[in-house]
Amino acid sequence: MMKRTAMVALLATVMAGCGSNVKLDPPIEGTSTTGASTGTAGQGAGQSTVTQVQAGSSSTDAQGPVGVGRIIYFDYDSFSVKPDYQGLVDQHARFLQANRARGVAVEGHTDERGSREYNLALGQKRAEAVRRALTLVGAADAQIEAVSFGEEKPAVAGSSEDAYSQNRRVEIRYR
Amino acid sequence: MNSEIFRSPPLHLARRSLVAALAAAPLSGALAQFRVEVSGVGLTQLPIALVPFRGEEGAPQKISAIVRADLERSGRFRGVDTAGQAMDESTRPDLSTWRQRAADALAGGSITRLPDGRYDVRFRLWDVVRGQDLGGQGYVLPQADLRLAAHKIADYIYEKLTGEQGVFSTRLAYVTKTGSRHTLWVADSDGENAQAALASPEPIISPSWSPNGAQLAYVSFEARKPVIYVHDVASGRRRLLANFRGSNSAPAWSPDGRSLAVTLSRDGGSQLYLISASGGEPRRLTQSQSIDTEPVFSPDGASIYFVSDRGGAPQIYRMPASGGAAQRVTFNGSYNVSPTVSPDGRWLAYISRSGGYKLQVMELASGATTAITDTNEDENPSFAPNSRLIAYATREGGRDALMTTTVDGKIKARLAGQGGDLREPAWGPLQR
Numbered sequence: 001m002m003k004r005t006a007m008v009a010l011l012a013t014v015m016a017g018c019g020s021n022v023k024l025d026p027p028i029e030g031t032s033t034t035g036a037s038t039g040t041a042g043q044g045a046g047q048s049t050v051t052q053v054q055a056g057s058s059s060t061d062a063q064g065p066v067g068v069g070r071i072i073y074f075d076y077d078s079f080s081v082k083p084d085y086q087g088l089v090d091q092h093a094r095f096l097q098a099n100r101a102r103g104v105a106v107e108g109h110t111d112e113r114g115s116r117e118y119n120l121a122l123g124q125k126r127a128e129a130v131r132r133a134l135t136l137v138g139a140a141d142a143q144i145e146a147v148s149f150g151e152e153k154p155a156v157a158g159s160s161e162d163a164y165s166q167n168r169r170v171e172i173r174y175r
Numbered sequence: 176m177n178s179e180i181f182r183s184p185p186l187h188l189a190r191r192s193l194v195a196a197l198a199a200a201p202l203s204g205a206l207a208q209f210r211v212e213v214s215g216v217g218l219t220q221l222p223i224a225l226v227p228f229r230g231e232e233g234a235p236q237k238i239s240a241i242v243r244a245d246l247e248r249s250g251r252f253r254g255v256d257t258a259g260q261a262m263d264e265s266t267r268p269d270l271s272t273w274r275q276r277a278a279d280a281l282a283g284g285s286i287t288r289l290p291d292g293r294y295d296v297r298f299r300l301w302d303v304v305r306g307q308d309l310g311g312q313g314y315v316l317p318q319a320d321l322r323l324a325a326h327k328i329a330d331y332i333y334e335k336l337t338g339e340q341g342v343f344s345t346r347l348a349y350v351t352k353t354g355s356r357h358t359l360w361v362a363d364s365d366g367e368n369a370q371a372a373l374a375s376p377e378p379i380i381s382p383s384w385s386p387n388g389a390q391l392a393y394v395s396f397e398a399r400k401p402v403i404y405v406h407d408v409a410s411g412r413r414r415l416l417a418n419f420r421g422s423n424s425a426p427a428w429s430p431d432g433r434s435l436a437v438t439l440s441r442d443g444g445s446q447l448y449l450i451s452a453s454g455g456e457p458r459r460l461t462q463s464q465s466i467d468t469e470p471v472f473s474p475d476g477a478s479i480y481f482v483s484d485r486g487g488a489p490q491i492y493r494m495p496a497s498g499g500a501a502q503r504v505t506f507n508g509s510y511n512v513s514p515t516v517s518p519d520g521r522w523l524a525y526i527s528r529s530g531g532y533k534l535q536v537m538e539l540a541s542g543a544t545t546a547i548t549d550t551n552e553d554e555n556p557s558f559a560p561n562s563r564l565i566a567y568a569t570r571e572g573g574r575d576a577l578m579t580t581t582v583d584g585k586i587k588a589r590l591a592g593q594g595g596d597l598r599e600p601a602w603g604p605l606q607r
Binding site for chain 1: 320400410440532
């Protein structure tokens with residue numbers, strides 16, 4: 001609100017053409033919105049000041065079934081869990097069935113091509129496919145959260161087909 | 176003395192304008208940080224002389240250089256050489272000198288440091304052709320707002336000479352990735368003066384300005400899944416808007432600022448929901464078995480444009496803002512995403528895959544569509560509030576870069592900014 005008030009004050013100082021008279025009115029003070037004391041206004045925060053926030057991170061990867069792979073790769077533009085991965089899916093589902101208090105995040109990823117938000121939705125579709133595959137063989141829906149990272153966390157950097165194929169994946173992460 | 180600036184009739188831009196030459200128009204000296212490309216014939220650019228402000232030499236900001244870069248980036252002005260000339264806001268300039276230099280307009284001013292540390296910035300604009308004083312402005316402000324003063328001056332000049340509102344004093348949000356550091360920045364509209372709003376070890380995407388320009392909604396992965404925050408940039412206060420089961424993404428403010436359209440997967444699959452800006456229970460807008468995402472409101476708030484693959488490939492659709500039947504909007508190509516509507520409702524900008532990923536502009540009334548770049552990895556267009564310029568991300572020299580372009584694609588500028596990969600531009604509204 002103060003910002004807008006200050007701008008109205010600034011605009012009020014506008015002086016339109018006055019023929020040959022080039023005298024300017026004394027300018028109006030551009031008020032700072034940050035409440036900084038006027039004594040330090042010269043060095044102080046201005047109207048455009050931004051306050052920085054530092055975010056933390058939460059990375060958990062608890063113990064799951066030992067010796068079982070956690071990554072399922074996908075073909076280009078595909079969301080189907082290939083038959084090769086049925087054994088992996090079965091073992092995770094059995095573990096979850098035997099440990100009903102445990103849960104997993106099923107994290108979908110895409111390669112870097114295209115829109116970030118659309119890729120987020122594509123990764124979600126892959127994650128949901130793995131979630132369905134797990135529940136079909138005994139895991140409970142409540143044990144699984146399907147989420148997506150889209151193209152934001154590639155496993156491999158680079159813009160080659162090889163990198164893309166390693167980035168089109170779902171990772172199973174135990175909580 | 177009066178304040179009739181907003182009512183006085185505009186001058187006509189093309190009065191004695193030059194036709195810009197084909198190909199590049201290199202800038203010099205203090206402006207070298209901005210690389211402005213000009214292409215196409217028949218461009219009319221008003222020649223304006225911006226004399227270095229008195230006192231600018233020792234000042235923290237070169238006001239006249241910032242004003243000149245702003246005006247040139249708009250595509251509607253061309254700076255005229257001012258070597259050997261000096262003036263300030265109280266000078267009665269010898270306009271014949273400027274006529275000889277083929278300037279149609281002239282501005283000069285001063286910057287003075289006050290005893291309390293603040294600065295007094297003043298200027299005056301002249302119509303060289305008519306020999307007319309077009310008024311001026313004065314500000315007293317802290318050092319941190321000197322660039323803002325320069326952008327306000329550019330806005331005044333732009334408005335006086337084109338009759339349209341300038342957008343130089345607006346803000347641009349964008350995201351950088353440097354190593355594993357992700358930072359959400361709030362910068363001046365030229366990409367400079369960036370201040371960090373959020374620093375995170377995890378990705379940040381899809382910043383979106385609230386209509387009053389005070390808050391940013393965005394998607395953060397800091398909780399090891401995508402969740403939506405609303406963040407007051409001046410205070411740094413932020414709150415979770417959407418953290419439902421599954422993914423939460425693609426926030427878009429309604430024009431009245433009361434609600435946001437978002438993409439949630441809480442019910443399985445990415446679908447559109449409407450959620451109050453103060454949070455609470457979202458209301459589902461789409462009911463499809465397909466992906467529905469990237470919502471954006473039309474400026475009148477009546478419709479939502481969004482991306483759906485319900486037809487087998489991602490295309491842009493439009494539906495009533497309350498939900499309901501959707502109409503397909505894009506028909507060319509098999510991948511059309513990231514829609515954004517100009518604030519005047521005239522244009523739809525989006526990205527289309529055809530060879531590469533290219534920025535397209537569709538005139539909504541006619542459906543006529545033009546590709547306006549020659550780059551192949553364009554992303555995430557965002558209109559300036561005057562609907563004249565589009566900021567977008569692309570890839571140049573192996574890095575993610577931010578560009579602005581005029582809606583016709585004829586004038587492009589690469590924005591300065593922080594090092595690293597720059598992406599996800601969001602152009603803020605007028606007023607601040």
